[in-house]
Amino acid sequence: MRNPTLVIFALLLTLVLTGAKHTERNGGVAAGDIWCVAKNNADDTALQSAIDWACGPGGADCRPIQLGGSCYDPGDIQSHASYAFNDYFIRNGGAESACDFSGTAALTSLNPGHGSCQFPSSSSLKSGNVSSAVYGSTVGLGPSADLNSSPSICLDYIWFFMGTVYVILANLL
Missing domain, CATH: 1.20.5 (Single alpha-helices involved in coiled-coils or other helix-helix interfaces)
Incomplete structure (x- = not known):
């Protein structure tokens, strides 16, 4: 032997x-659900600028972080930025390059959702669609396969x- x-x-x-x-x-993160969130050490001014872009020209659905929305918390710019960044990330097929926002964002495998404020994850991209339960309508994204x-x-x-x-x-x- x-x-x-x-x-x-x-x-x-x-x-x-x-x-x-x-x-x-x-992208260096183990398989499973992935979210794009604001970095803890990001400057508030930079975060606000990134939110403005994501919710404007970026096309993210920011209704949940507006007055009356399920993720509205006027004192928590980190949470608002995370929601906007993640929505943009998901709408752009979960590509790692869609989670940068001038260095203020990062990918995580820790669910940033809390209470009634739920963030869609990369698993929302299954079959090329974002769940209608999250956005209220189905939006076609990326490849028609489970990315995970x-x-x-x-x-x-x-x-x-x-x-x-x-x-x-x-x-x-």
């Missing part, structure tokens, strides 16, 4: 490399499994 340390090393290396490829495809479970990610796990079986069999024979 071959060196068991070598077998363990090969298995761990395969696992690490497969995990690294999976993380790269998701693409076939190439599934293939990574199949290749990992096949590689693991190969290494085990090669060391047993």
Whole structure:
């Protein structure tokens, strides 16, 4: 039988490399729901400027952060910016490049929603549509596939499994 340390090393290396490829495809954030939010250290003036752009020329639906809206909180510019940024991000297909706002925004896997103020996430992009329950109407976006479970990610796990079986069999024979 071959060196068991070598077998363990090969298995761990395969696992690490497969995990690294999976993380790269998701912009450095693990698969699952993703939101675009305002950075905690962003300047209020910069945030207000970014909100104005997102809610104006950017085309984000900012009704929920206006007076009477489910996310309206006049004293919390961070929350308002996060909602506007996230709406713009989702409406632009969840592309990482749609979450910058002059360096005042970042992607997160932590749900920024609270109480009746719910933020749509990247999983809202399934089948190319944003849920009508979130926006009141269906808006077509991006590819017509679930962005969080693409076939190439599934293939990574199949290749990992096949590689693991190969290494085990090669060391047993």
